[in-house]
Amino acid sequence: MPTIELTAADGHVLSAYTAGPPEAKAGLVVVQEIFGVNRHMRRVCDDFAAAGYAVVSPALFDRAERGTELGYEGGDIQRGLGLRGQIDPGKTLLDILAAAAALPRGLKRGIVGYCWGGTIAWHGATRSSAFSASVGWYGGGIAAARDEKPTCPVQLHFGETDGSIPMTDVEAIRQAQPGVEVFVYPGAGHGFGCEERGSYVPADAARAQERTLAFFAAHLG
Numbered sequence: 001m002p003t004i005e006l007t008a009a010d011g012h013v014l015s016a017y018t019a020g021p022p023e024a025k026a027g028l029v030v031v032q033e034i035f036g037v038n039r040h041m042r043r044v045c046d047d048f049a050a051a052g053y054a055v056v057s058p059a060l061f062d063r064a065e066r067g068t069e070l071g072y073e074g075g076d077i078q079r080g081l082g083l084r085g086q087i088d089p090g091k092t093l094l095d096i097l098a099a100a101a102a103l104p105r106g107l108k109r110g111i112v113g114y115c116w117g118g119t120i121a122w123h124g125a126t127r128s129s130a131f132s133a134s135v136g137w138y139g140g141g142i143a144a145a146r147d148e149k150p151t152c153p154v155q156l157h158f159g160e161t162d163g164s165i166p167m168t169d170v171e172a173i174r175q176a177q178p179g180v181e182v183f184v185y186p187g188a189g190h191g192f193g194c195e196e197r198g199s200y201v202p203a204d205a206a207r208a209q210e211r212t213l214a215f216f217a218a219h220l221g
Contacts, residue, residue: 026216033080
């Protein structure tokens, strides 16, 4: 498995999955769901690599428990939420900045995240100047931070029937951030882009990925 070790600014050492061609046109930090850098996240990374991007996906759970990969059944959600709850959001920002620094020098850098990672991608855009573009898929914490000012273009994706992100939250984000692209997928729930979840909607996942790639092509070159 193509993994590397990163060292964050506070000295924390974490692992990261990497992918991408030597001649990559730009770099992406890909941020995990609450299930770790698991099989699904590695597939997501590989898809971006196939599109020509250098990719680094940091193992954010390493701050609480090293080497954790969860599935989508039984107690996996509660375990993932528990691990996330042990991690200071400020420390998570240090980890994504370490991942950004590990991308090849000279490339424009973007960030894309899913679920928990969708919120972190928003924080990457508003709490750092490390990225030239940010995309968040169903980030549940974005509404609470909707008044923060992005330092780069942002695109967001939500499912209309997401039980954890009501449409009132999405509308609040739109009102607070008129310059942000916001897409809502009718009838889709949380995790509609994950092929290992019961909420997976292939057509919506493909459309959201198409929009994501077009957005990065426009802003990362």
